[in-house]
Amino acid sequence: MLRTHTCGELKLGDAGKQVTLAGWVQRTRDKGSVLWIDLRDRYGITQLIFEEGKTEKSLVDNARSVGREYVIQVEGTVVERLSKNDKMATGDIEIKVSALHVLNAAKLPPFTIEDDTDGGDELRMKYRYLDLRRNPVRESLQLRHKMAQQTRAYLDGQQFIEVETPVLIKSTPEGARDFVVPSRIHHGEFYALPQSPQTFKQLLMVSGFDRYYQIVKCFRDEDLRADRQPEFTQIDCEMAFITQEDILNTFEGLIRHLFKNVKGIDLPSVPRMRYDDAMALYGSDKPDTRFEMKFVEITSNTRGKNFPVFESAQLVVGINAKGCSEYSRKQLDELTEFVKRPQVGAKGLVYVQYRTDGTIKSSVDKFYSADDLKVWLEKFNAAPGDLLLILSGEEYQTRKQLNELRLLMGEKLGLRDKQKFSALWVMDFPLLEWNEETNRYHAMHHPFTSPKREDIALLDTDPGKVRANAYDMVINGTEVGGGSIRIHDRPTQQLMFTHLGFTEDEARKQFGFLMEAFEYGAPPHGGIAFGFDRLCSIFGGADSIRDFIAFPKNNAGRDVMIDTPSTISEEQLKELALKVPNPKA
Numbered sequence: 001m002l003r004t005h006t007c008g009e010l011k012l013g014d015a016g017k018q019v020t021l022a023g024w025v026q027r028t029r030d031k032g033s034v035l036w037i038d039l040r041d042r043y044g045i046t047q048l049i050f051e052e053g054k055t056e057k058s059l060v061d062n063a064r065s066v067g068r069e070y071v072i073q074v075e076g077t078v079v080e081r082l083s084k085n086d087k088m089a090t091g092d093i094e095i096k097v098s099a100l101h102v103l104n105a106a107k108l109p110p111f112t113i114e115d116d117t118d119g120g121d122e123l124r125m126k127y128r129y130l131d132l133r134r135n136p137v138r139e140s141l142q143l144r145h146k147m148a149q150q151t152r153a154y155l156d157g158q159q160f161i162e163v164e165t166p167v168l169i170k171s172t173p174e175g176a177r178d179f180v181v182p183s184r185i186h187h188g189e190f191y192a193l194p195q196s197p198q199t200f201k202q203l204l205m206v207s208g209f210d211r212y213y214q215i216v217k218c219f220r221d222e223d224l225r226a227d228r229q230p231e232f233t234q235i236d237c238e239m240a241f242i243t244q245e246d247i248l249n250t251f252e253g254l255i256r257h258l259f260k261n262v263k264g265i266d267l268p269s270v271p272r273m274r275y276d277d278a279m280a281l282y283g284s285d286k287p288d289t290r291f292e293m294k295f296v297e298i299t300s301n302t303r304g305k306n307f308p309v310f311e312s313a314q315l316v317v318g319i320n321a322k323g324c325s326e327y328s329r330k331q332l333d334e335l336t337e338f339v340k341r342p343q344v345g346a347k348g349l350v351y352v353q354y355r356t357d358g359t360i361k362s363s364v365d366k367f368y369s370a371d372d373l374k375v376w377l378e379k380f381n382a383a384p385g386d387l388l389l390i391l392s393g394e395e396y397q398t399r400k401q402l403n404e405l406r407l408l409m410g411e412k413l414g415l416r417d418k419q420k421f422s423a424l425w426v427m428d429f430p431l432l433e434w435n436e437e438t439n440r441y442h443a444m445h446h447p448f449t450s451p452k453r454e455d456i457a458l459l460d461t462d463p464g465k466v467r468a469n470a471y472d473m474v475i476n477g478t479e480v481g482g483g484s485i486r487i488h489d490r491p492t493q494q495l496m497f498t499h500l501g502f503t504e505d506e507a508r509k510q511f512g513f514l515m516e517a518f519e520y521g522a523p524p525h526g527g528i529a530f531g532f533d534r535l536c537s538i539f540g541g542a543d544s545i546r547d548f549i550a551f552p553k554n555n556a557g558r559d560v561m562i563d564t565p566s567t568i569s570e571e572q573l574k575e576l577a578l579k580v581p582n583p584k585a
Ligand code: ASP
Pocket: 195, 196, 197, 198, 237, 482, 483, 484, 527, 528, 529
């Protein structure tokens, strides 16, 4: 080996030892008579010292000539430092160098290799291999490694078997758009990259594997959105001979195991909430439960006072922003502006200030007396010092708008601490979701999800009301995982496809293999998949998943380092029998 120790391990107890270290030059400090180099590797930084008069002149000159990010190897003696640095693991010692070899010179990096770099996003991505040298990014990937190890340890302990499923599969129209791969041997035919191993894991249940998992790459060709990656990783799981209760318990166990073993946090048992309640109380199927600020409906308490906006509204609903009664006119205007942004879409905002002196002031004083407003305040459980923020309109839209406002207020009030964690199961999702564009129902989760037995009759009369045996895990307002109990018999699966608008022939062409498998002894089964990148970013207390992926794509879906997507040669196109308009022509 080119080193006896790493740059992160030498302590005072090692003083006097002869050592060899290798790494990158983090920085050089030259005081004339003394010169220090900080030598860095993945484990830490060790200080090297060269002293004129005590160190050979040629060696000092050599040390002076190395630049940032040079790869060097040094031999020397561990000595106690004069001025110690208690912020560094190796801060008590330094290395009195007796030999220095440059293993490789380095060009000046295009941005500084520091925790707070001066490099912009695009530059960091172009030179991602340099970016990965920085502590925060390296630590994020180390966290990811630990998460993967602990996931395997837990699931292995629960008798799960890791099975790999194919990456070249068949394109199916349901769900997101597929990435496709043209076949050279079969012209005009295509593979698709899996959006998830869904059908394969179900087939493994038919095969009798009974507990499967895989930490697996999935691909979705979705429209670009901030912080979406076209390829991402799932912890994909399936179990047979289980009830929904077993799945919830098993995977609550996984999440708690991860919190315990990766972060040292004892997560309390995960509460459960029905989808309908989540929508009513938070206006979201992924509520951030780190803070309360639940919705309060006051529709009936607003009627009959000739305030046209409320009079015509299907729903009048609000939140209580505790301690915000003294917000200035400007602050209240900002909130109004916020809800009126096209991304939120509200027409306006009504507020009631329950001032600290006990008086009440509202933006609808013209229509409502202090006594009227007192009734509202009571419904909100408000105390002097509180501020009611109220929206109105069509039910679903208004709830969604108020959700945005609630999250903003949570942020403003410091209630969304990234080091605090609140997990939640959301369950009993609707089975189907009406799609305005296609003018038909789509599966809310996917077409293999089973309807609740007691709701099956509604499929014919009121399909939108049918509930599914489907569940999501939400942490801090982000959906980190979702799954369902599956259909496992042919007639029900066929019925489901019919309701989704498939002809019998289409269903057979696309999913015939699965329905046929259901006729050869399919056990009851269900499962879940967690978004692994997202889970890692939440554990890391970060907003973006990007730094938890070694080589991510940018927001335009490009890898700017290897420069892809890119064109392919005429010859390749010909082999694949593809005709592509020349983008440069
Ligand atoms: N395959 C599903 C998904 O990717 C998860 C599941 O139902 O297990 O969302």
